[in-house]
Amino acid sequence: VGEEIYYFDSTDSTNTRAKRLAEDGSVHGTLVVADEQTGGRGRRGRAWESQKGVSIYMSLVLKPEIDPNNASMLTLITAMAVAGGIEKTTGLECKIKWPNDIVVHGKKVCGILTEMSTQMDYINYIVIGIGINVQNESFPEEIREVATSLRIESGKKQKRAAIIEAVWEEFEKYYDIYLKTEDMQGLVGEYDQKLANMNKQVRVLDPKDPYEGTARGITPKGELIVDTWEARKLVSSGEVSVRGL
Numbered sequence: 001v002g003e004e005i006y007y008f009d010s011t012d013s014t015n016t017r018a019k020r021l022a023e024d025g026s027v028h029g030t031l032v033v034a035d036e037q038t039g040g041r042g043r044r045g046r047a048w049e050s051q052k053g054v055s056i057y058m059s060l061v062l063k064p065e066i067d068p069n070n071a072s073m074l075t076l077i078t079a080m081a082v083a084g085g086i087e088k089t090t091g092l093e094c095k096i097k098w099p100n101d102i103v104v105h106g107k108k109v110c111g112i113l114t115e116m117s118t119q120m121d122y123i124n125y126i127v128i129g130i131g132i133n134v135q136n137e138s139f140p141e142e143i144r145e146v147a148t149s150l151r152i153e154s155g156k157k158q159k160r161a162a163i164i165e166a167v168w169e170e171f172e173k174y175y176d177i178y179l180k181t182e183d184m185q186g187l188v189g190e191y192d193q194k195l196a197n198m199n200k201q202v203r204v205l206d207p208k209d210p211y212e213g214t215a216r217g218i219t220p221k222g223e224l225i226v227d228t229w230e231a232r233k234l235v236s237s238g239e240v241s242v243r244g245l
């Protein structure tokens with residue numbers, strides 16, 4: 001990570017920048033970091049609040065030679081890396097809400113937006129964007145119940161540079177394991193330990209057929225295992241969202 005680093009005082013979205021760089025031939029491991037985003041993007045087409053100097057906005061370009069069907073796990077190991085990096089630098093305990101929201105004391109401090117470009121069964125590139133709320137002292141009314149920052153939860157200012165470094169150090173560790181092992185069981189076990197939804201009731205918002213069940217961890221492909229009263233179901237992250245009850 002960070003063979004090439006692009007730093008911007010201000011940009012539309014580090015994900016959009018990283019995608020352009022990836023298309024223009026930037027190497028695997030290229031990192032884009034910005035102090036401010038004017039068009040920060042969240043999942044499901046939502047906007048991502050990105051004030052100057054407050055939080056971490058960064059995106060990583062990956063060009064891995066893997067089967068696109070195994071790519072979901074990359075987002076999940078990024079969530080593990082962010083959780084680990086934050087824990088190491090701030091001492092706050094992090095949990096992961098499947099698939100990739102990082103929560104501290106039950107509220108979200110980080111969101112991850114992964115975008116992939118494929119051709120047949122070949123990956124052109126993957127961009128993984130990470131937004132970590134660091135210095136925010138308050139949040140807009142609409143998200144106050146669900147969002148928080150490292151500053152609010154730890155009661156003190158946190159250094160963005162130290163967190164960024166720790167996150168990528170953790171990422172490299174997990175990425176090596178991911179590439180080397182055929183068997184994902186070790187990573188699955190570690191993810192499950194951090195899973196905020198573990199053994200909790202969840203509602204799977206399948207537009208055709210929503211249902212409720214108990215979350216039991218993830219599969220090696222990164223799907224969430226949900227036991228309903230009648231069957232065990234596997235939920236893929238792209239398809240539907242899951243809410244805690």
Ligand code: BTN
Binds near residue numbers: 014043058111130
């Ligand atoms: C979510 O909705 O939870 C995902 C939020 C992802 C935000 C980050 S900030 C850096 C990168 N650039 C973007 O435009 N989005 C991601």
